[in-house]
Amino acid sequence: MSQEPARSEGEEPGSWEELLRSMMGGPAAEEAMRAMRASGMDPEAMSQAAGLPADRNQLMLMISQMQQMLASGGGEPVNWRVAHDLARQAAHAGGDPAVTAAEAQRVREALSVADLWLDTATELDPAGGTQEAWSRADWVERTMPTWKRLSEPVATSVSDALVETIRSQAEQLPPEVQAMAADSGPVQGMLRQLGSAVFGMQVGQAVGALAREAFGPSDTGLPLVENTTAALVPANVTDFAEGLDVPEEEVRLFLAVREVAHARLFAHVPWLRAHLLGIVEAYAREITIDVEAMEEAVRGIDPTNPEELREALSGGVFALEQSPAQQAALVRLETALALVEGWVQEVAGKAVAAHLPQAVALQEMLRRRRATGGPAEHTFATLVGLELRPRRLREAAALWAALGAEYGTAERDALWSHPDLMPSADELDDPSGFVAGRKAARAAEEDVDAALAAMLDGTLASEDTDETDRSDTSDEGDTSDDAGTETGGTGSTGETGDADGRDS
Numbered sequence: 001m002s003q004e005p006a007r008s009e010g011e012e013p014g015s016w017e018e019l020l021r022s023m024m025g026g027p028a029a030e031e032a033m034r035a036m037r038a039s040g041m042d043p044e045a046m047s048q049a050a051g052l053p054a055d056r057n058q059l060m061l062m063i064s065q066m067q068q069m070l071a072s073g074g075g076e077p078v079n080w081r082v083a084h085d086l087a088r089q090a091a092h093a094g095g096d097p098a099v100t101a102a103e104a105q106r107v108r109e110a111l112s113v114a115d116l117w118l119d120t121a122t123e124l125d126p127a128g129g130t131q132e133a134w135s136r137a138d139w140v141e142r143t144m145p146t147w148k149r150l151s152e153p154v155a156t157s158v159s160d161a162l163v164e165t166i167r168s169q170a171e172q173l174p175p176e177v178q179a180m181a182a183d184s185g186p187v188q189g190m191l192r193q194l195g196s197a198v199f200g201m202q203v204g205q206a207v208g209a210l211a212r213e214a215f216g217p218s219d220t221g222l223p224l225v226e227n228t229t230a231a232l233v234p235a236n237v238t239d240f241a242e243g244l245d246v247p248e249e250e251v252r253l254f255l256a257v258r259e260v261a262h263a264r265l266f267a268h269v270p271w272l273r274a275h276l277l278g279i280v281e282a283y284a285r286e287i288t289i290d291v292e293a294m295e296e297a298v299r300g301i302d303p304t305n306p307e308e309l310r311e312a313l314s315g316g317v318f319a320l321e322q323s324p325a326q327q328a329a330l331v332r333l334e335t336a337l338a339l340v341e342g343w344v345q346e347v348a349g350k351a352v353a354a355h356l357p358q359a360v361a362l363q364e365m366l367r368r369r370r371a372t373g374g375p376a377e378h379t380f381a382t383l384v385g386l387e388l389r390p391r392r393l394r395e396a397a398a399l400w401a402a403l404g405a406e407y408g409t410a411e412r413d414a415l416w417s418h419p420d421l422m423p424s425a426d427e428l429d430d431p432s433g434f435v436a437g438r439k440a441a442r443a444a445e446e447d448v449d450a451a452l453a454a455m456l457d458g459t460l461a462s463e464d465t466d467e468t469d470r471s472d473t474s475d476e477g478d479t480s481d482d483a484g485t486e487t488g489g490t491g492s493t494g495e496t497g498d499a500d501g502r503d504s
Contacts, residue, residue, distance in 0.1 A: 006207055017384055038424045059078075077155035079200030080148060087144065089207020091136040096235065101134045103234040107133035110256035111230050114351070118260055121351040123413045127260070127267035129228030136211040139233055143217060143224040144207065149277065150205050153284035157194040212236065215255045218262035222280075231264040232256060244365070245360045254362045257351050261344045269416045271347075283329040320488040334392055335425045342396025343416075346404065367393070394430060399423060400430035406435050 099107075111131040118126075134142065174342040210219075216231050217224045237255060241248040266273055345363065352359040370393065404414040415421045 033107070037121055041136050076200065077152050077196060078148070078203055079196040081488055082142075082197055082200030083147075083204040083207070084144060086138075086204025087208040087211065088137055089141045090205055091140050092213040093208070093212070098135040099135050101140075104133040106252065107131070107232045107234060107256070110252045111232070111260055112251075113253060114256040114260040117257060117351040117355060118123075118264065118347065121347045121409065122261070122264065123410045124264045124268045124416075127228040127367055128261060129230060129267065132231040134228060134233050136229045136233060138231075139214060139217070140207055142229075142231075145212075145226075146222070146224045146277070147203060147207055149220060150284065151199070153281060154287055155199040157198075157284070157287040159192055180495070184359070187249040215240070215260075216259040218266075221341050223262075223266045226273075228263055228267040230256075230260050232259060241459055244362075246292060246362060250356050250358055251362065252354055254348075254352055257348045258344055259350075261348050262340075265340065265343065269410035270418055272340070272416070275419060276340075279329050279333040279336065281334065283326050286323055286326050286329075331425050334429055335423075338396040338428060339399075339422060341393050342398075343400050345393070345397045346400040350404075355365055394429050399428060399434060402431050402435045403438075405420040406439065440487060 108131050115126045116475065167249070202255065211233075213219075213236060215233060215236055232255060237252055238248060239252040240255075349359065349363060356362070400412060403415070423434050427437075
């Protein structure tokens with residue numbers, strides 16, 4: 001039987017043991033060390049292979065940082081403290097100037113003017129919420145609750161899959177290690193904490209990067225705030241305007257119209273926010289992991305090596321499989337987002353056409369930005385595993401334009417009154433066919449209404465005729481009564497005759 005080598009008095013524990021003690025506690029770390037040595041593993045060789053620092057001070061600093069990161073998880077699938085802090089740091093990278101009073105005033109004026117211009121392009125009334133100027137840090141703070149709602153189902157699914165995979169891999173190891181990887185063992189708790197921290201890092205980096213590019217809370221097409229706030233991030237507007245041969249004021253007004261159009265839409269279509277977020281949540285909840293691919297990727301990972309586990313979590317080893325239900329949800333989401341963005345593009349374009357000389361060029365710039373995979377697509381891919389296809393935006397905008405030309409803005413906007421009235425994915429591919437279909441359906445409805453009106457008119461006419469007939473019949477009855485009276489007179493005479501006869 002292998003004997004645990006004894007440390008001489010005063011000898012410092014090795015890097016690997018220090019790390020295990022920091023994460024698992026003294027007794028569990030000692031049990032893990034005994035199990036590794038019993039199976040022929042060399043902890044110090046593993047320490048060197050994992051790249052742990054040989055310098056004790058550096059090692060203790062790394063251990064302290066890891067302890068803080070793991071301790072702040074709170075048992076959630078995503079470590080939101082880590083996510084929040086990293087998002088703020090990423091938003092501040094390169095500078096996040098505070099919004100000055102002058103900038104805030106310019107933003108509010110632009111949003112107010114945008115509301116006035118939109119009155120001529122849509123029947124939806126102003127949202128009625130606040131109009132604000134945000135710093136990049138403000139954008140992080142205000143949108144983080146929605147990112148939490150969207151990303152937690154994914155983190156839970158992947159964390160569960162990783163734990164199950166590591167547990168199955170541990171079956172090949174000595175019983176002592178299997179016990180650590182069991183449900184109540186320290187490895188599983190460490191895995192979940194580490195997974196929570198790594199997902200917190202991913203969410204924080206993605207949200208922070210988006211905060212440096214987003215013009216307001218509606219850039220992704222999703223409603224990232226619950227209220228009807230319309231806002232712009234002046235720093236990002238300025239960055240976008242740089243390099244364009246367009247005055248910054250015109251850029252600000254153009255983006256303000258788009259932001260206010262989003263705010264109006266989400267304010268006056270009460271089912272839309274829950275519909276969009278619900279599709280994303282449904283998609284995320286059904287995420288499944290290709291366990292065989294994961295097992296192949298982590299086959300050589302030591303379940304007690306946190307560095308290897310961290311690399312596995314952040315290195316894209318998870319092969320996500322799309323179920324038929326997820327594929328259907330993805331189509332619904334793409335269609336719904338395209339309809340939102342297409343409507344905003346059509347309405348905003350009409351609102352600014354008479355006021356901004358460079359409106360067409362600005363619209364084209366935004367279209368290219370979206371088509372090349374802008375912040376929305378990258379953030380969705382990172383947090384939810386969704387790759388949005390911006391090509392559908394063009395079809396959606398064409399559909400809304402055709403509806404407005406055929407029926408006017410009032411009937412165009414009335415389609416938002418119920419989700420059942422919205423175009424399907426197939427109808428979005430054929431905007432002219434959808435408009436023609438609605439025209440035919442409208443003609444059929446008008447025919448039905450005309451037939452019903454004629455029927456009602458006929459009934460009323462029939463009732464008038466019946467009234468006349470009853471009146472005529474009544475008159476005839478009166479004549480019969482008169483005749484009867486005359487006959488009765490004759491009868492009376494007859495009766496008198498009979499009487500006369502009986503008398504005779």
